[in-house]
Amino acid sequence: MRLTEFHDRVRAEFGPVLGDSVLRDHVLIAMGGVTATVALRQGKSLRDVWWALCDDFDIPRDRW
Template identity: 35%
Template structure:
């Protein structure tokens, strides 16, 4: 998964403004207690970060864009 596709999925799931807020502010246990932006900055695989978002927001991520 490319970073651009990741952000498209985030924006589709949360809306453009809230997606950035989620990435900046929400600490996810699936990312070892880091935010999305911290995990990406640390060099985590973008696909793995997306999977973590899908797990954390299972009820919110549309099924057609999971994994």
Template identity: 40%
Template structure:
């Protein structure tokens, strides 16, 4: 997963403003008690950070891959 995918998932799930608050202030047990920002800065895989965020925030399994975007009609 790319960092841009991580931020897209964060923004889709929590909103653009709140996702930044969560990433800078919420300690994630799944990445050693770091915040998402700290974990990403230290080189932890964005997918692992995303899954740790999902665990702490109780994101249901069906939303962990992101929202479904319907293709536009051609």
């Protein structure tokens, strides 16, 4: 997954405003208790961060 695809998926799922907030504010326990933005800065894979978001927000598996 590329960064642009990651952001496209976040915006498609949550909308442009809420999507940015989710990345900035929602703490992902699966990523060590950091936000998605911090996890990406730490070098976590885009796929793993996306999957953690999907799991936390109960997004249906077919959209993971």
